[in-house]
Amino acid sequence: TAKRQQDVNHLLDRIYDHLHYSDLKQISDTFSPEADTSMYTDGGAAAHHLMEELNDHRLLEQHHWFSLFNPRQREEALMLFDVLMHCKSWECFVDNAAFFRERMNEGEFAYALYTAVIHSELGQGIALPPLYEITPHMFTNSEIIHKAYTAKMTQTPGRFEMKFTGTKKNKEQRVAYFGEDIGLNIHHVTWHMDFPFWWKDSYGYHLDRKGELIFWAHHQLTV
Structure with missing residues (x-):
């Protein structure tokens, strides 16, 4: 192993x-x-x-x-x-x-x-x-990526915190934490790899109750 x-x-x-x-x-x-x-x-x-x-x-x-x-x-x-x-x-x-x-x-x-x-x-x-270590640009914003590039080029170690400032006046940002939270996103993408929507039984086994599971998983995200 x-x-x-x-x-x-x-x-x-x-x-x-x-x-x-x-x-x-x-x-x-x-x-x-x-x-x-x-x-x-x-x-x-x-x-x-x-x-x-x-x-x-x-x-x-x-x-x-x-x-x-x-x-x-x-x-x-x-x-x-x-x-x-x-x-x-x-x-x-x-x-x-x-x-x-x-x-x-x-x-x-x-x-x-x-x-x-x-x-x-x-x-x-x-x-x-975790995918955020392999493809960090998919889980962080461009500001963090730019800071990381700068630290790499100047050989200056650093710790960068991703910040997001939204406003409730913008309806699109009221649930922005779903798109900005790295932990939530990695859980989401990993879950969909475990139970992919394109799965066929010919791959070797049956994934039971996919519809029920996807409803349950998404419901848990909003409780």
């Missing part, structure tokens, strides 16, 4: 940059997802489909915004999710993750990896780092 935990941490480290770990970099440079289809439970069908999309340049480019609610972008992320879910071994899982990390959109990659680790038997026992 320690090795698997390290692999996941290294794969998610600075995802908007190239791989910084020699073992994963070598895998990314030499691995072929279609070379040995016996390592997949579907005979390599998912890997073949994703490679076709990649080679035909139909995937979202890196350094572009990813949205789960964009049907095409969600489809692309789930292509990688399919590949990872059909891996028979952890070696297959990591090899594919390292290969596609260097070639797919960062947001799509992160979403696919998180959900695959959560739902695959190969991911049992692995503690995923």
Whole structure:
């Protein structure tokens, strides 16, 4: 489990940059997802489909915004999710993750990896780092990001608190804490990864009572 935990941490480290770990970099440079289809439970069908999309340049480019609610972008992320879910071994899982990390959109990659680790038997026992550590710009405002960049460039350690000032006169800001609270947001996104709306039983098991659970979870946020 320690090795698997390290692999996941290294794969998610600075995802908007190239791989910084020699073992994963070598895998990314030499691995072929279609070379040995016996390592997949579907005979390599998912890997073949994703490679076709990649080679035909139909995937979202890196350094572009990813949205789960964009049907095409969600489809692309789930292509990688399919590949990872059909891996028979952890070696297959990591090899594919390292290969596609260097070639797919960062947001799509992160979403696919998180959900695959959560739902695959190969991911049992692995503690995923909170998303606000991997994609902090999704959970903080531009002021905090700018201060962090400045501290990095000047090599000056600092602690920055995100502040939000709203007014009840603006109806849109009366529930602004839902969008500004980091803890609430990370809980929300993680819950939706545990019970994704796009889930199909063909992924290996049935997620029971999804509608009831989503109603209950959102009701708890407002009590």
